[in-house]
Amino acid sequence: MSLFNVFNVAGSGMAAQSTRLNTVASNLANADSVSATPEGAYRAREPLFATVRRSLDGKAPDAGSDGVRVLGIAESQAAIPSRYEPGNPLADADGNVYASNVNPVDELVNMISASRSYQNNVEVMNSTRQLMQKTLDLGK
Template sequence: MSLGSIFDIAGSGMTAQSLRLNTTASNIANAETASSSTEHTYRARKPVFAAIQQELLNPAASKTGFASDSGTGAGVRVEGVVESTAELQMRYQPEHPAANEDGYVFYPNVNVVEEMADMMSASRSFQMNVEIMNTAKSMMQRILTLGQQ
């Protein structure tokens, strides 16, 4: 693996964690939205990630023979965003404007505590990828100054 591919790997990680932060923020924003039916109720969403193989991330490296380990993970991609299948919250609130004929209101299956923990984890992962990029940049700058002495 070359020093240059570190930027591709960390960049793919930053993109994935950015999507994770966005879906978590959407879940938290919709945590208390009410609906009169299960069909119209917001459901928590989670991104699904998969490892990218080195050959897919940098096809030129595999053609030139510089791809070191065939089959090793070299980044992450988003496979999609799935909705949670957890049960919706049903509350008896006959005075609520969105109550159905039985007086029940449906709320999303969003656990705000879990979402906050997920948001902190995604934020830390994003920060780590930024640190990796900064370290790689610093290493490349030091390599350029080796010949100047």
Template structure:
């Protein structure tokens, strides 16, 4: 496997985890939002990742990166609360809070951050390997 393939794979991981962090940020930003109906209420969004296999010219497996296949809304239902004095309350006095679990989002954020750091570490190690090869050539 060439160094370029390692960079491509690690780069795809960085892009995927950046997308994951963006969705987490959106979810946390909207965690306390309120709507007048269930349909209008914010639902958490999650990225969907797909494996992308890389092959050599001879058709051998050379590695696997990740691709963002899409971003989908969560199945978590908005929370209905009876608050007749709220300005967004519907005729029944209900408001709908975003379908976001802050604890799950924080755990997802920590996981994405660690995955991002791992990909950066891979890139750093490959850089060190390349530098070592260059130093060998100068001897």
């Protein structure tokens, strides 16, 4: 693997973690939302990732470089909680409203993990840049 490939891998990791952070932000923003129906309630979302690897002949089947790519965003299938709030304008005939299935504690853990992964990829890029710079300085 050349040093230029390291930039591709770290860059794709940064893009993936950025998607993860945006998903966490969306989940946290909708954590306290309610709906009149279980179908209309906000469901927690999570990005799905896949590894991209070069084949033995040096050609990646889909992206042209090693790294990670985002396959899509999946919705949680966890149960939607209901609360009895007859005074809420969104309450159904029984007085229930349906909350999101976002767990704020899990989302905060995901946010910390994604942030640290992003920072690690930045460090990989900086270290690679420094190694390349030192290599160029040897030729002076």
